[in-house]
Structures are given as structure tokens and as C-alpha cells.
Amino acid sequence: MKFGVVVFPGSNCDHDAFHVLSSVLGQPTEWVWHQSTQVNHLDAIVLPGGFSYGDYLRTGALASHSPVLGAVKKFAERGGLVLGICNGFQILLEAGLLPGAMLRNRRLKFLCRFVHLRVETTDTPFTTVCQPGQVLKMPIAHMDGNYFAGEATLRELERNHQIAFRYATPAGEVVDDAEANPNGALANIAGICNRERNVLGLMPHPDRSSEALMGSTDGLAIFQSLVQSLITH
Amino acid sequence: MPETIVTAEVVTEHGLTPEEYVRIQEILGREPNFTELGIFSVMWSEHCSYKSSRVHLKRLPTGGPQVLQGPGENAGVVDIGEGLAAVFKIESHNHPSFVEPFQGAATGVGGILRDIFTMGARPLAILDALRFGPPDDPKNRAIAEGVVSGIAFYGNCIGVPTVGGDLYFDPCYAANPLVNALCLGIAPKQKIFLARATGIGNPVIYVGAKTGRDGIHGASLLASAEFDEASAAKRPNVQIGDPFLEKLLLEALLEALDTDAIIGLQDMGAAGLTCSTCEMAARSGTGIEIELDKVPQRETGMTPYEIMLSESQERMLVVAEKDRAPEVQEVFRKWGLDAVVIGQVTDDGVLRVRHHGQVVAEIPARPLADDCPVYQRPMQAPAAPSGKLVSFVSDEEARRNLRDNFLQLLASPNIASRRWIYQQYDHMVRTNTVLHPERGDAAVLRLKGSRRGLALTVDGNGRWCRLDPQRGAQLAVAEAARNLVAVGARPLAVTNCLNFGNPEKPEIMGQFSAVIDGMAEACRVFGTPVTGGNVSFYNETRGQGIHPTPVIGMLGLLDNVERALGSGLRAVGSAIVLLGGKSGVERAPEPAFSSSEYARLIYGVTGGEPPEIDLAYEKRVQDCVLEAHRRALLAAAHDISDGGLLVALAECCFAAEPARGVAVTLGGKQPLEAVLFGEEPSRLLLEVDEKQLAELLRLAREYQVEARQLGWTSAGEFRVHFNRQVVLEEDIATLREVWQAGLPQALQTVGSL
Numbered sequence: 004m005k006f007g008v009v010v011f012p013g014s015n016c017d018h019d020a021f022h023v024l025s026s027v028l029g030q031p032t033e034w035v036w037h038q039s040t041q042v043n044h045l046d047a048i049v050l051p052g053g054f055s056y057g058d059y060l061r062t063g064a065l066a067s068h069s070p071v072l073g074a075v076k077k078f079a080e081r082g083g084l085v086l087g088i089c090n091g092f093q094i095l096l097e098a099g100l101l102p103g104a105m106l107r108n109r110r111l112k113f114l115c116r117f118v119h120l121r122v123e124t125t126d127t128p129f130t131t132v133c134q135p136g137q138v139l140k141m142p143i144a145h146m147d148g149n150y151f152a153g154e155a156t157l158r159e160l161e162r163n164h165q166i167a168f169r170y171a172t173p174a175g176e177v178v179d180d181a182e183a184n185p186n187g188a189l190a191n192i193a194g195i196c197n198r199e200r201n202v203l204g205l206m207p208h209p210d211r212s213s214e215a216l217m218g219s220t221d222g223l224a225i226f227q228s229l230v231q232s233l234i235t236h
Numbered sequence: 237m238p239e240t241i242v243t244a245e246v247v248t249e250h251g252l253t254p255e256e257y258v259r260i261q262e263i264l265g266r267e268p269n270f271t272e273l274g275i276f277s278v279m280w281s282e283h284c285s286y287k288s289s290r291v292h293l294k295r296l297p298t299g300g301p302q303v304l305q306g307p308g309e310n311a312g313v314v315d316i317g318e319g320l321a322a323v324f325k326i327e328s329h330n331h332p333s334f335v336e337p338f339q340g341a342a343t344g345v346g347g348i349l350r351d352i353f354t355m356g357a358r359p360l361a362i363l364d365a366l367r368f369g370p371p372d373d374p375k376n377r378a379i380a381e382g383v384v385s386g387i388a389f390y391g392n393c394i395g396v397p398t399v400g401g402d403l404y405f406d407p408c409y410a411a412n413p414l415v416n417a418l419c420l421g422i423a424p425k426q427k428i429f430l431a432r433a434t435g436i437g438n439p440v441i442y443v444g445a446k447t448g449r450d451g452i453h454g455a456s457l458l459a460s461a462e463f464d465e466a467s468a469a470k471r472p473n474v475q476i477g478d479p480f481l482e483k484l485l486l487e488a489l490l491e492a493l494d495t496d497a498i499i500g501l502q503d504m505g506a507a508g509l510t511c512s513t514c515e516m517a518a519r520s521g522t523g524i525e526i527e528l529d530k531v532p533q534r535e536t537g538m539t540p541y542e543i544m545l546s547e548s549q550e551r552m553l554v555v556a557e558k559d560r561a562p563e564v565q566e567v568f569r570k571w572g573l574d575a576v577v578i579g580q581v582t583d584d585g586v587l588r589v590r591h592h593g594q595v596v597a598e599i600p601a602r603p604l605a606d607d608c609p610v611y612q613r614p615m616q617a618p619a620a621p622s623g624k625l626v627s628f629v630s631d632e633e634a635r636r637n638l639r640d641n642f643l644q645l646l647a648s649p650n651i652a653s654r655r656w657i658y659q660q661y662d663h664m665v666r667t668n669t670v671l672h673p674e675r676g677d678a679a680v681l682r683l684k685g686s687r688r689g690l691a692l693t694v695d696g697n698g699r700w701c702r703l704d705p706q707r708g709a710q711l712a713v714a715e716a717a718r719n720l721v722a723v724g725a726r727p728l729a730v731t732n733c734l735n736f737g738n739p740e741k742p743e744i745m746g747q748f749s750a751v752i753d754g755m756a757e758a759c760r761v762f763g764t765p766v767t768g769g770n771v772s773f774y775n776e777t778r779g780q781g782i783h784p785t786p787v788i789g790m791l792g793l794l795d796n797v798e799r800a801l802g803s804g805l806r807a808v809g810s811a812i813v814l815l816g817g818k819s820g821v822e823r824a825p826e827p828a829f830s831s832s833e834y835a836r837l838i839y840g841v842t843g844g845e846p847p848e849i850d851l852a853y854e855k856r857v858q859d860c861v862l863e864a865h866r867r868a869l870l871a872a873a874h875d876i877s878d879g880g881l882l883v884a885l886a887e888c889c890f891a892a893e894p895a896r897g898v899a900v901t902l903g904g905k906q907p908l909e910a911v912l913f914g915e916e917p918s919r920l921l922l923e924v925d926e927k928q929l930a931e932l933l934r935l936a937r938e939y940q941v942e943a944r945q946l947g948w949t950s951a952g953e954f955r956v957h958f959n960r961q962v963v964l965e966e967d968i969a970t971l972r973e974v975w976q977a978g979l980p981q982a983l984q985t986v987g988s989l
Binding site: 012013015016018019022026052053054056057058059112113114115116142144146208210211214216217218 | 388392393394395478479480481483484571572658659660661662663665666667670672682684797798
């Protein structure tokens, strides 16, 4: 089993994802440089958080055109597992690997704080160890996490159970207020997967919530699900 | 283009005095040309030369077994054991932040980050000390909002967490906001790099961003003179930050240092190429010659004067081993950055600058860097504290108003939750932040691969320093150390940012000298040498200066980071202990109380004097806390500071998760307001399991410090008895709401985010 963590210029959370995979979970993990196209030896790829290319253009827009993304697209088409965290999610949207787009947070400010997510589906390789409706505590840290999609897309996401996580209260109620859904995401969407269920993006940071010392271990469920899915395959 | 002729007028415009000009002529043995004059003027500016402060700074303690590098380098370096070194420094960006708040603050962060990674250390965390004018003026709100956005923009994008800081509003900062940024980095002890240019013939490499016309004379004209109505015209002197480029520079540089081909390096910050070349040569007793044609430039037609004085951001100067420049350049190329050999190290001690092959400046490097005239400026002893004193209302009346006044205090911009600010900062990136903002008295960071942790705090109460600069400085150092022990960290070392008015005024130099004395004495008591920092003078607009505002950044070490102590109450039914303070000493409470936040807010009084501090007693209190923590007697700890005892108790409840409350019994002969809101130092609140209470009280006796149980923790109610009467009973949730809404309301900005 081998994990790859992509390094774009401006990736900041590359180390965080690498640390959880290699040090916390003890999985073989390697860096993938943004100009590389060699990903076929990997079992799963993580697009980490950060500010790829400074995000001076739309978040994720430049990274979606980098050489490694071409390889990641082919990797995903062949069924490889791809996890996009925060900026990684934004890149997956820009690259068309996931539907929808990100708007600026509803209060127009960068927001770094803990949120609660309700697990909406356990039928993805990223959520297999979760319970349906389980509430996970993870931090967000972004300026553009206000998920948006057209009505038809939203209907399709719901019909196909592609919405993996919704922002919720600690008790798991999905309510659209600034406390529970701080960035104002459409239908409280915090994370989605593709129809084939092998590509998943989420704005909150499981990489920052996988050790007790960091204030939560709930994010570990995402990485453990990945490992388990790869073992059973 | 013919060069400007150097006339007496041109000399004055460059901020140089006739005496300084004579010194320049002596050093050169001739008249300087225009470029050379520009070079001297930036190096000999107050900002770069410390010409007014140097004679005083010498009195600070700077040595100790833990100090690997004291003042004089890009940053201080402290031994933290296990072969690791902590690199840290604080720096001001006050003037640029007033002229252009967003970019001024952003480049302040960018600059201090470069100071840290220039030493070979990876930045671990940022803290910011901010001072603004009262938020009821829209101008001050705009500055505050711009500064916070600028810090967030730069820190978030480059991916270094902003984990703490402090913030005060006061009218004296209205036209002189303070933005002091502190950065902490970490490196293996053996891999610390210094600003050295050794090895004759070694290549001098320019790396990073291209040079433009931005920031010319930032250090000499912006930072070294008072402000007036024309200051907006200085906006072109503010640099523009590019955190993405600096992120590349950071990663490329750390990777390049691993090649072992690099000998020394220096950031191009204030005074840009001028400062980095002459200082590196001066420190090494060598010379440097460079060809300006090779300097990567953003625009055409720049003169030597402009290239040498540009303060374009995100640039560095690197000296590599002979013939190994290509290895270094290769790493920078990988990260898409310029890395150009622009010159070499020479043996004649001269900074020689060529442009199109012609020598345009030729200055002995050491005198340029070190021989600026040093001034023993006239001083006037600070006036004895004066101003109106509070006359306490009766306890009966105080009790009637208690709830309203307490809520008002909790919502006051100087006390209220800083959540609106720290939520805009990524304070978790790189997963080392163990204690988040408002969860403990200091930020605590883990060091991956070690059990140890580092704690950091910044403190400085300008109001107290205005009333008594020496005592105010002692109180600032004491509070910083207290904040560290409250999280279970042993104080190690200090970096300071000294913000003052115009040093040409005797009363300002008097304040400065008194602050240095106070700081020196306190740093000796706490065993925390000063390893560096920054002096910012001329914080005056239209002749109106700020309070003398020394900001103390203090670093502490935790042996086991998993045992970091928070300020949030943990259990229900454990004892609340007040440790420290000197209840036995009878003093009139009015003078000290008149300098408190409560007196300012409720009585409209800022007078009297700062509370007295007995440094030896304070040290015993702190040692007692550390010993109690070592024996695992403590569940939570919190320093009592702005707002006094009642605010501190409430903060312990707010920091708790899940919610906690307290029931405490207070009393005594002093007025109710003095007991609840006085800001006497050397005090902490401790949460102690009932079973361990006796041992804690015994320990306090051993250390000869006061300790008294005030009451118990509860599930969510805040109840206060005073002299056998219930004087306050309130739901914690209600208090928290008021406390959290205070700042966004004062800034008239979006509510809970």
C-alpha cells in the first residue's frame, strides 16, 4: 500500500497530511512533485490544503492545470482513490473531478475554527469506518469554502448520495446558521464524492484532527477508512 | 542621466545632520556621490543604526547558558535541548501600517518570517502585538480591520500559524498604531546560519523576488521621522507583500541550506541590498563587490541609487562556497525563483558597487555598518505619576452596579474575547498548536519528534508604562513570565519591541532609559536574557506621542508538551485557589486602582500609578506554580491581569469545554471594587483537585507565598459572595455571549463570523 501527497508551490498542509499518514498511521507515504506525472505506483493520492500558487487567481484554478493533475485525472479514471482536503477540494472542483464551485465565505472573512460534520454516507472508501449520521469534530481554515452548485447538480448529488458530509451542530442537526454552517455552504455541504465514489473532497481538515494533542481525533476516521478500503480491495 | 549633485540641502533631505556628513567625508576621504549619500543615509537612519538607543540597550542582560546567539544577528537563538535551537525575534511595522494598514501589516509579517528562516530555522509560529486608537472612530476601525486582514493574508497564505498576541485600544495610538510581529522558528543547533560573507572570491548570490522601485527610503523616511498631514504622500514608501513568493523562498532556502554549499546569508529587509551587503562584509572583516546590472529587476531604467535603496520584499543575499553556486542555483530554479551571482567576497573591506561596469559607490564596509555616530541624547527623568485618582463609591452602591459594570468590562474592547481576530488567522496549520488562543495564558507548540514543547507570549501595558516607565516595564516582563508558567513552561529568554515617541525629546529618552532599567532588572530576576528585538522611535504624529510601549516577547520550555496547562476549568467540584498577591500588606488602594482597566472604563480615570511589584516575591510565586505543576497538582491555571480577579475567573470559565462555572467567596477590608477589579500583579488562579488542595497549600507556605481557596468549580453558573452576601449570580452562557460580542460590536463589523 502506498500513499502519495502532492506538493504544489504554495501547499502548506502537505506536511500535515504526510505526518498523519506516515507517523500516526505508519503507512508508506511519498511526496509527489507538481511537475511529476508518475503516480501509477500509488494506491491513493492526497491533494493537501494550502494556497497553491498563492491562490491569487480563483482558489485551485492554477493548480488544476499543473502536470500532476493530468496524471491524477487518469489515475482517478482508472479507479484510484483521490482525497482533496481544503485547497485540494477546491482544486478537484476546478479540475472538474467533482461538480460545483466555491464562493467566498458568507461573512467574507477567512475562518479558522472547529466545526461539526454529519456523516451523510458511509458508502465511500473514505467513510467506511464511520457510522451513518456520526458527528465528527474537525477544524476548517479557509476564505472560500461556501460550496455552490446549480439546482440540477444539487439534485443529482443528493440522488446519488454523493454528499458525504454536511456542516451540523454538535448534536448533528443540519441547520443553516453562522454557528453550524459558518461559510454558508449550499445545503450545508462540507464534502462530496464523485459518482464513482473514488474521488472525495472536503473543506474541513481531517489532517488537523487526527491526534488527541490537536484537540480531536475524529479526522482519523477518514484516513482509517482509506487504509481499510485499500486492504479489502 | 546625470546624477544629482550632493548639496547641503540634499544632505538634509536625507535626514543626515551636518556632523554626520562630516563623519561621512572623513570615512571616504572625499565627498560622497549621490548614491553613496543614499547608502549612508539608510544605514545611519535611526531604524538601522540604533544611534539613539544603543548606549541604553547595553544595560540589558543578554547572556546565559541557554543563549546561543544574542542581539546583533537576524534573530536570537536559544538552546532548548535535544540538539535543538529556538530562533525568535519581534519587530515593529508601525509606520507602514499607519500609512497603509493592510500592506504595512502584511509586510511586517513577511519581514519577521524572513529574519527567522534566514537563520536556517523553519518558522513555527507568529504572534502579533497590536495597539489601535479607540474603535468609536471609524478611522481607527479601518486601521484595525486592515491590519488584521493584512496579517491574516500573509500568515495564512505562507502557511505559518498565527497563534497568539495581544491587543489594546487607547487614544494615544490613534495616529500611531503599533503592529509588532514576533516569529519563532526551530532548527537543529548545528545548522544555524549566520549573516557572514567569508572566503575571498566566494560568490555572492541574489535570490528571490525581483527588485523594483517600491519601499525606497522606507527605513530612513518612514520609520525614522515623525508623521504629519503629508504622511499619506509616503504611501509609495510602503512595500507590497507577496506571501506566495516568500513561501517558495522559504522552501527553496531550507532545501538549499541542506546542500551545505552555503556559508552565510542575510535577508534584504530594511535598506535592502545596501544593508545586506555591508553588514555581512562588516561582520566578517571582508569586502563585497557587486555589479548592479546582474540584479534581477522588475522595471527598466532604475538608477544605482534606486537599486541599492529599494526595499522590495522577499529577497535575500547568499554567500556560497567557491564553485558551488550552481548547486544552490539549481534548488532555487526548481522552485521557480531567481538566483543570480551578482558579485563576490573581496579582501579589501570595501563595499564596491558597479553599474554598467563603472564603479558607482565605494565605501569601507565596516565604518558604514558600525561607525554611525552614537548619541547620548539629553534625558529628562519621567515626571512623577499624576492625574486624578478614583474615589471609590460605597460597597452598597458598587454592589448595585456590579452586574452592569462587570458586563461592560467583559464587553470592553480591551478585555473582550479576541475571537473575531484569531478566527481570521490560521492558527493550526502544520499541526503543532497545542493550546489555541484563549485556551491558555500562552501559545503552546509541540515539536514533532520530541516530548518537549515551546510556549510563547507577548505582553506590554502602555498605560502603566506612561505612569511609571520603569515599573511598567517590570510589570510587563513579570506578566510575560507569569503567562508562561501558567501553561507549565519554564521561562527561557526574551525578545523585545520598544515602541516610543521622538528620541530627540528629552522626556522620551527619559522614558526609554527608565524602561530599559526596569526591563533589565526584571529580566535578571527571571533569568530571561534579551536575545534581540527592535527599537521603534518616532511614533509621533503632529507632536503627539504614544505611551512608552515596550512589548515583551517571552519564550518558555515545557519538558512534556502533553502536560501543557490550560486556563479552562476542567472538573466540577474542584477547588479554586488564589495564589500570590500580598493580602497582608495594607496600602491605600486608590493610586494603583486608578491605573486599572476598570478605572478607565467605569470612572473615566487613568491616573495614579501602576501597582507595586516585588520581583523576588513574583519569582517565588512563579516557581511555586512550576513545582505544583511538576507534582501534577494543577488542573488549570490563569494569570490575573487586565480587569482583575473577576474577569480572570470568568475567563477560566469561558476557556472551559464543556462549560464550567464557579462559586467563590471573597471579602476583606478593602472596597468591593478594589477586590474584584484591582490589577495587583503576582497572582494566579489555580484549579486543584480537592484531594490535592492540602499539598498545594503546604507548597505555597514552603515558597512563602500567599494561597487561599476562593471556592469551587461548578457546572455553569457564576456566583460571587462578598463579605457573606451574594453579589453576583449569572449564567456563564450569558456572560460568554457578552464577552464574545464585545469586539465585533465595538468594531461595528460582522457578528459571530
